[in-house]
Amino acid sequence: MAYSEKVIDHYENPRNVGSFDKDDKSVATGMVGAPACGDVMKLQLKIDANGVIEDAKFKTYGCGSAIASSSLVTEWVKGKTLDEAAAITNTEITAELALPPVKIHCSILAEDAIKAAIEDYKSKNA
Amino acid sequence: MKLPIYLDYSATTPVDPRVAALMMKYLTMDGEFGNPASRSHRFGWQAEEAVDVAREQVAELINADPREIVFTSGATESNNLAIKGAAHFYGKKGKHIITAKTEHKAVLDTCRQLEREGYEVTYLEPGTDGIVTPQQLKEALREDTIVVSLMHVNNEIGVIQDIAAFGELCRANKVVLHVDAAQSAGKVDIDVQTMKVDLISFSAHKVYGPKGIGALYVSRKPRIRLEAQMHGGGHERGMRSGTLATHQIVAMGEAFRIAKEEMAEENKRFLKLRTRLLDGVSGMEEVYVNGSMDSRIAGNINISFNYVEGESLVMALKDLAVSSGSACTSASLEPSYVLRAIGRDDELAHSSIRFSIGRFTTEEEIDYAIKIICENIGKLRDMSPLWDMYKEGIDINSIEWSHH
Numbered sequence: 001m002a003y004s005e006k007v008i009d010h011y012e013n014p015r016n017v018g019s020f021d022k023d024d025k026s027v028a029t030g031m032v033g034a035p036a037c038g039d040v041m042k043l044q045l046k047i048d049a050n051g052v053i054e055d056a057k058f059k060t061y062g063c064g065s066a067i068a069s070s071s072l073v074t075e076w077v078k079g080k081t082l083d084e085a086a087a088i089t090n091t092e093i094t095a096e097l098a099l100p101p102v103k104i105h106c107s108i109l110a111e112d113a114i115k116a117a118i119e120d121y122k123s124k125n126a
Numbered sequence: 127m128k129l130p131i132y133l134d135y136s137a138t139t140p141v142d143p144r145v146a147a148l149m150m151k152y153l154t155m156d157g158e159f160g161n162p163a164s165r166s167h168r169f170g171w172q173a174e175e176a177v178d179v180a181r182e183q184v185a186e187l188i189n190a191d192p193r194e195i196v197f198t199s200g201a202t203e204s205n206n207l208a209i210k211g212a213a214h215f216y217g218k219k220g221k222h223i224i225t226a227k228t229e230h231k232a233v234l235d236t237c238r239q240l241e242r243e244g245y246e247v248t249y250l251e252p253g254t255d256g257i258v259t260p261q262q263l264k265e266a267l268r269e270d271t272i273v274v275s276l277m278h279v280n281n282e283i284g285v286i287q288d289i290a291a292f293g294e295l296c297r298a299n300k301v302v303l304h305v306d307a308a309q310s311a312g313k314v315d316i317d318v319q320t321m322k323v324d325l326i327s328f329s330a331h332k333v334y335g336p337k338g339i340g341a342l343y344v345s346r347k348p349r350i351r352l353e354a355q356m357h358g359g360g361h362e363r364g365m366r367s368g369t370l371a372t373h374q375i376v377a378m379g380e381a382f383r384i385a386k387e388e389m390a391e392e393n394k395r396f397l398k399l400r401t402r403l404l405d406g407v408s409g410m411e412e413v414y415v416n417g418s419m420d421s422r423i424a425g426n427i428n429i430s431f432n433y434v435e436g437e438s439l440v441m442a443l444k445d446l447a448v449s450s451g452s453a454c455t456s457a458s459l460e461p462s463y464v465l466r467a468i469g470r471d472d473e474l475a476h477s478s479i480r481f482s483i484g485r486f487t488t489e490e491e492i493d494y495a496i497k498i499i500c501e502n503i504g505k506l507r508d509m510s511p512l513w514d515m516y517k518e519g520i521d522i523n524s525i526e527w528s529h530h
């Protein structure tokens with residue numbers, strides 16, 4: 001399958017690979033997908049006192065598009081408020097990475113990961 | 127060393143230069159370009175003679191009579207001709223066919239077609255080592271069984287089946303035995319006399335011959351009858367009409383001649399290279415070999431790298447031309463049906479890679495392959511949340527995943 005240059009770049013030089021302490025109250029963790037489906041994404045956001053995402057990290061088990069989608073999202077969410085981050089859609093990710101139709105589920109997964117992380121943060125800090 | 131490194135000899139092989147050189151002599155005006163069916167002039171006679179020599183060479187590799195060799199366009203056509211041809215011819219005796227779940231699509235899809243025509247097919251399930259036992263076949267045989275089709279060597283996992291034992295059973299029960307030997311010719315000894323096989327499919331391009339040519343062995347003693355699938359001028363004793371492709375047939379003959387001569391030495395070399403490759407990557411954790419190690423061709427190794435997704439693995443190994451058990455790279459998103467049939471879970475099936483070693487593989491290439499495999503598996507595992515969980519001792523099967 002021919003990947004776009006952007007996918008290959010993110011795949012070969014993934015941004016922000018790593019983890020934060022998931023028990024830290026300022027850390028939001030979202031894990032989505034399933035091993036049997038071939039992709040699992042873990043997205044973690046570090047949120048400051050003003051509700052702004054100061055840092056983001058990811059780990060992904062999945063194809064090149066899944067890795068690129070999560071890598072891209074960690075770049076995009078930095079500096080955004082939770083509401084702004086929640087507004088990121090899979091279509092934006094698909095367009096940025098020029099994902100082929102069979103890989104759109106990767107961008108959906110990345111969007112879901114952001115939402116799951118924000119959910120986690122809200123329930124932790126409720 | 128040229129990149130990417132070709133380690134996909136089970137998919138196809140380059141034509142041996144000796145074969146290509148010979149093939150060239152059967153194309154142009156100054157060569158033997160005649161139609162082997164032309165009886166009235168020298169051009170035809172010489173082409174016919176060249177075909178006869180090639181037929182003899184193919185027959186010799188499997189200890190058959192040259193009159194038992196029918197040239198086809200490849201193993202897919204041979205499989206179709208054998209299974210449909212025998213099922214149709216013997217259809218009055220019964221409608222039951224036996225095959226296995228790990229067969230090549232050319233066999234499985236042919237059987238599906240026969241099911242649509244009203245035949246009944248039993249699909250044997252091999253053990254976790256990929257082997258079908260004679261006992262399984264014995265239990266599946268029925269009064270109305272007419273054809274058994276089982277492969278000699280599996281294309282994905284390289285395991286070798288006990289064809290002679292199947293032959294005994296089928297001969298005793300007067301059932302036609304067809305064997306797909308596309309992956310075994312030139313790699314494993316085949317003797318049609320001792321193995322008691324009735325029909326065998328061959329392909330030239332897996333044995334350093336050209337694509338587009340293959341053969342079907344059709345036993346004369348006992349005499350096996352087939353209904354032709356291709357009608358026309360009655361070539362190949364009526365079993366397969368169509369002008370014989372002299373240059374391709376000559377090439378196949380030469381490729382099989384070389385295979386017979388060099389097989390034993392080659393296998394020793396392949397085994398060394400394969401052992402080197404396996405030893406080189408076995409230092410990593412969670413590395414699994416798929417299929418039997420005891421009954422396996424020397425040039426094949428199929429390995430699953432747990433907690434690494436198959437498609438990203440293939441991307442990471444872009445300097446290696448290998449096949450992935452994860453069909454993500456093709457149209458469907460299904461993992462290998464062969465690995466599933468031998469009981470591998472989806473994750474391991476997705477993360478499998480088939481390495482196949484061949485005539486032009488060097489030790490230097492294997493060493494380079496080991497290096498990039500180890501580096502990239504490490505990199506991908508560092509990126510994998512599943513690897514973290516494994517390291518923390520969390521059983522990923524205990525987690526409720528949201529399937530999407």
